[in-house]
Amino acid sequence: MTNNFETIVLDTTGEVGILTINRPAKLNALNIQVHRELKACLTELQNSKLKGLILIGEGEKAFIAGADIAEMKPMASGEAQAFAELGQQVTLLMESLPFPTIAAVNGFALGGGFEMAMSCDFIFASKNAVFGLPEVKLGLIPGFGGTQRLARIVGERRAKELMFSGRNVTSEEAKSLGIILEVFEDKAKLLEGCQNWFKLANANSNYAIARAKETLRDGIEKSLVEGLAVEAKAFGNIFQTEQMIEGTTAFVEKRKANFK
Structure with missing residues (x-):
């Protein structure tokens, strides 16, 4: 840097x-x-x-x-x-x-x-x-x-x-x-x-935080219906990513997630 x-x-x-x-x-x-x-x-x-x-x-x-x-x-x-x-x-x-x-x-x-x-x-x-x-x-x-x-x-x-x-x-x-x-x-x-x-x-998924920030920014100036469409697409795209798998697996296994 x-x-x-x-x-x-x-x-x-x-x-x-x-x-x-x-x-x-x-x-x-x-x-x-x-x-x-x-x-x-x-x-x-x-x-x-x-x-x-x-x-x-x-x-x-x-x-x-x-x-x-x-x-x-x-x-x-x-x-x-x-x-x-x-x-x-x-x-x-x-x-x-x-x-x-x-x-x-x-x-x-x-x-x-x-x-x-x-x-x-x-x-x-x-x-x-x-x-x-x-x-x-x-x-x-x-x-x-x-x-x-x-x-x-x-x-x-x-x-x-x-x-x-x-x-x-x-x-x-x-x-x-x-x-x-x-x-x-x-x-x-x-x-x-x-x-x-x-x-x-930072105990949470940094990838999910980035996507949440991006989704809010992309949708906030749109109509509610348009913003919801942005959210639904982003929600689908985050599935089966590495941190999503770790977070949901940790929840099911009743342990703390280890986001890398």
Whole structure:
């Protein structure tokens, strides 16, 4: 796995990888280089044997404070669109990884940082986490998927309220809105909580988890009838696979499954 990056660090020593945005002096703000390195990294991870990935930010102040405004400010319209499209490619790659992903948010997750977090399967956060889409305060709109993903999570009206006001959201409110799943005391407890969740998930069939994730993604924007057809086909395709045979055999034999 390539790891000769300057703005990100990928640790794949365990079953669960840790991907760190590493620009603490800039509060891990997303610039073109970060996006290009993330795109290269996540493209490689599509075929990884990892069973999970945790996305974090370096330091104690921010997960990702947003896009790099100093780099964005002089962009012409076409350059800005290309920047947004690059960020969207990155978030789509994150969503399409064949294993569960958790954004471990400590500190600020604003603008592009919030958008990156929403592209993960789950968001866990520490008590000091702060979320928001403040782009309207800068005369901008979200560009890395925020206008689309937030509404799918919290509903159209609440998404409008958060985007139009540009206000910050605490970890407690974010949990009440369904944006995050769990809140932890600090960053250390947050990372421990992520690892504990993966211990639970990784006792199961990683092949089945990948197919469940794929099926949900393929069917969620379709009608119910179309989505059910996607599910039925995927359900049939998973039969007689190695892990299906092991899981069902273990159940019948009343033993713990050994998924390889």
